[in-house]
Amino acid sequence: MxxxxxxxxxxxxxxxxxxxxxxxxxxxxxxxxxxxxxxxxxxxxxxxxxxxxxxxxxxxxxxxxxxxxxxxxxxxFSDNALMSIDPVKRAESRIWLTRLDAGLHEQIAVLSFCLAFRQQILTRYSTAAALESFFSNIPDPSRQMIMRDMVQNGTASPRFELALHAYKKVVSEIAAALQHSDWLVDSGLSLADYGYLPYIERLDQLGLSLLWDEHPQIDRWLARLQATDAYQSGMQQWHNQDYIELMKHASSAAVAAVKQTG
Ligand SMILES: N[C@@H](CCC(=O)N[C@@H](CS)C(=O)NCC(=O)O)C(=O)O
CATH class of the missing domain: 3.40.30.10 (Glutaredoxin)
Structure with a gap:
């Protein structure tokens, strides 16, 4: 089971x-x-x-x-394989996924919280005492410090600018990979594509699709993945409209932040 x-x-x-x-x-x-x-x-x-x-x-x-x-x-579960049989291509998929662990995952949380989700926390814990109790209940001191910063400072946090910079960089690398291939690794659909789909969709939901305005191949890749059955049952069916609405409201702040950081 x-x-x-x-x-x-x-x-x-x-x-x-x-x-x-x-x-x-x-x-x-x-x-x-x-x-x-x-x-x-x-x-x-x-x-x-x-x-x-x-x-x-x-x-x-x-x-x-x-x-x-x-x-x-x-x-x-080796059926419907998501890794190439070519070891070099397998290594390429792994490199994409490793980058998520090496910073991009934390940085999408920074973008999401600073632009949108901090509002949920501020609404739920609406007094100074309740907010303090929420922060101090986070057991890991590093997670606690980051959460305090994101909720209290929003897009003014230096973490926000660094996260935006990291995503500008990876978006241009994704665009380069998709220039001559339908998928991030040119041997076919792999764990790398399913790994990045949630992150790119999240940028889109936050109003940050302007990061790839000049790279229409990213929209085509997104559409290809969003047309799969896996997307329907793995992502779309779980979409939470409250979160999506909240992110939509943040999009004007997102656009302003991108323009400001150049
Ligand atoms: N490196 C971990 C990161 C996991 C992670 O950050 N999970 C978040 C949700 S995306 C979480 O559980 N957060 C708990 C919290 O916010 O307290 C992984 O890839 O599984």
Missing amino acids: IELYHNDMSVCAQKVRLVLAHKNISWHSKHLNLRSGEQFNPEFLRINPKAIIPVLVHDGAIITESNVICYYLEEV
Whole structure:
């Protein structure tokens, strides 16, 4: 039996659900509401003491880290392969995915919180005391510090500008990869495409698609992926309209921020 601890709009959970859907693997949903702090419930902390999703539980084996989960699924469920048989192409897919762990994942959270999701926190914890209690309940001091900064400073946080810069860079590299290929790795649709789809869709939802105004191949790649059955059941079916509306409202601030940072 496969269980997935996840969240509807979490990009790294979307990535795992895309792979599960692509491979037609059936799984049981254990959905956690991250805004109400369900990731800190003792039951979940026993499964992942780091209090983060996604977590896959396969016949009792606990697998954490979205990229590790994707590789695990690729190894255990080899049908509908998402890695090339060519070792060089496999390495290329891995390099794309590694970059998510090396900063891009944290930076999409920075863009999302600074532009939009901080509003959810400020509304839910509307007094200074409630907000302080929310921050101090985050067990990891580094996550606590980052959350304080994003919620209190929004787009004025230096983290925001660095994150925008990182995404401008990777968008131009994605555009270069898609110049002569339908997929990020030219051997075919791979874990790399499903890995980046949630991040690029998130930029779009935040009003940041202007980052690829001059690269229509990115819109074509997005449309190709959004036409797949895996997208329908792995992402679209889980879309949370409240979050999408919130991000839409942030788009004018996003456009202003991009223009300001040049
Ligand atoms: N490197 C991890 C990152 C996981 C992660 O950051 N998960 C976020 C959701 S996207 C989370 O669970 N956050 C919990 C929180 O906000 O307290 C992975 O790829 O699985």
